[in-house]
Amino acid sequence: MTRRQRNLLFKGVCLPLLFLVHTANARQTEAPDPFALSFEELLDVEVVTSSRRLQALSQAPGVLSVVSREQIQAYGATSLVEALELAPGVLGTGTYMFPVNSLSIRGDQPGQYNTHVLILLDGQPVRETQNGGADLAILRAMPLGGIKQLEIIRGPGSVQYGTNAFSGVVNIVTDPGVGSQGITTALGSGGRQMLSLSQGIERQSAWATVNLRFFNDRHNPYRAQDETNQGFVRDFDQQNLGMRLAGGWGDWQFSYLYTDSHSGHGGTLPIASLFTEQASIEATRQWLSLSTQQNLWQGQLSIALTYNAMHNHYTNPGPQPSYMDAHDWQWDMRWQRDLSADTTLTLGVELQRNKGDSAGDHAQSGHIQIIPAYQDNQQRAFSEIAHQFNQRLSLVAGLQLNKAEHGDSHLSSRVSANYQWQNGWLAKIQYAEAYRAPSMLEQGIALPGVVMGNGALQPETVETWDAQLAYSSASFYSAVSLFYSHNQDLIIRRAQPGQTASYFNFGEQRIKGLEWESRWQPVDSNMRLELSWTYQQNLAPGVNTDNASSMPRHLLKLGWIQTLGDNLQLGVHMQHVRGWQNPPGALPYNPLTNPQTGVNAHLNYHVNACLSLWLDVDNVFDQSRWQPEVTRRVVNTWPYLEQQRQLTAGIDWRF
Secondary structure (H helix, E strand, O other): OOHHHHHHHHHHHHHHHHHHHHHOOOOOOOOOOOOOOOHHHHOOOEEOOOOOOOEEHHHOOOOEEEEEHHHHHHHOOOOHHHHHOOOOOEEEEOOOOOOOOEEEEOOEOOOOOOOOEEEEEOOEEOOOOOOOOOOHHHHHHOOOOOEEEEEEEEOOOHHHHOOOOOOEEEEEEEOOOOOOOEEEEEEEHHHEEEEEEEEEEEEOOEEEEEEEEEEEEOOOEEEEEOOOOOEEEEEOOEEEEEEEEEEEEOOEEEEEEEEEEEEEOOOOOOOHHHOOOOOEEEEEEEEEEEEEEEEEOOEEEEEEEEEEEEEEEEEOOOOOEEEEEEEEEEEEEEEEEEOOOOEEEEEEEEEEEEEEEEEEEEOOOEEEEEEEEEEEEEEEEEEEEEEEOOOOEEEEEEEEEEEEOOOOOEEEEEEEEEEEOOOOEEEEEEEEEEEEOOOHHHHHOEEOOOEEOOOOOOOEEEEEEEEEEEEEOOOEEEEEEEEEEEEEOOEEEEOOOOOOEEEEEOOEEEEEEEEEEEEEOOOOOOEEEEEEEEEEEEEOOOOOOOEOOOOOOEEEEEEEEEEEOOOEEEEEEEEEEEOOOOOOOOEOOOOOOOOEEEEEEEEEEEOOOOEEEEEEEEOOOOOOOEEEOOOOOOEOEEEOOOOOOEEEEEEEEEO
């Protein structure tokens, strides 16, 4: 989609909806209150991601975090990746080709695609199989309006969700009756523009909701040295457009998501002489889901049909345009029954049909096929049984059989136990496995001089142990988690300077670490402090480094929310990383990464129940931020997407 087409779409869709908002009956609502629940009550917040059924956070298997809509608004997150970085152990990363395309959880980041963290929308996968995780458009353009909460599993999720749920799962949970219904407009430095809209309608047993987001950054330059030590300048000028439509009638639900992100990038290779400053990428994702729940055989049958579409268009002036297309269908059937008052059985089957291709026009070679047209099938079958022995102890055990058309079958298992004392203490322990099938790009891409695929790749596998001890009271919550993961057959892309890159199975890697998270909110106060610290080491035999994935050893986060008087609220969030490890042998042409601190501040003034004025300051200390180059691993570092301090002022009108 061209810039003109996006503007026409914006005018054709947004403006009529703005008229609808102005003519709707105004309904006064109070601003979200981040202090409404005590920490004891927060542990009883219901989540669905761990076992695909509603259960209290304290009873959910594994290590799970929740980011509420109140936190998202109090800290002023403007994109999905910023909202997810409010959670412990989550770091947004990018590369020369895909700015902010990946999520690193617990220091696991194998390359430029988001292959190890599976994103869900209301429990259904937002998954594309050609690249294994081209999620730039989701992370940058996803509308935040209507989000009830973000549920993040830190650790494997293959038993529930299959391939790509390797080191984490993110579930975007929406609620048509919850969320900011209104309009937000904002302007900022660097030509920043933002407009978002949320509106819902409910009539008896039917409901419908729409969420829109339009975000522009017109001037976002960065400077770097390429692999030949040649300095160059690029502008990550970006435009993001996101739209979500959802509705329901009775037991049926429908949801559609469109996200489009247009951004400058460094080219398909980090070699400045090959590309001009107009090199750009336009990433588009579409997602469609139709689902229902019906009573069957004294249980509940859930059926969902999900369609995922991915289109990436690259402009590398020469001219050398190219594209990537993928269309993935998934049929999900799940039956759940309470065998007794204390025991629940879940059985499920997933059938997936994938097809796509990639091609381009080269200035010298003419039309080239980058990834041949393909059709691929995947099947999954899973079962899980959960038993509540008493009010304190619960156990969960599950299996999933995964079969891809290209590759061997794989069986993933999970066993989890939770024990809760009456005095506020909680203990969890879990063993879980996961796998990831090689993507079609990793197996079949053919770009001589750039990268070649490898049809002999084996699936990646991981085994993880988690142990967590937590304590909560009305004003205090703290949890310590230990984790150990053994990854095998990791798929890595690597090249020597001047040579064609390729994919291969790296071997094994062992990740071990510690997570500590705490929250303190004095009773009857208007202040909350949130702290998390993740320490991890990634060990790979035969590699001269103690951090094989190049992610930071320390990830520290500190949040402070303060209400000043009756109308003013301040949210400050700090993210500090240190202990980065550059790839072995990488050329030291760019600045080092150690350490770096990002601070964002959000000041919100509530004029009345409907109107708020706010001011955002991103990267308060104007710190230059660099990250290891994890794609080719030839040059040492690459600049993060947003380098400069940004000031943004906006208006919220709720109705």
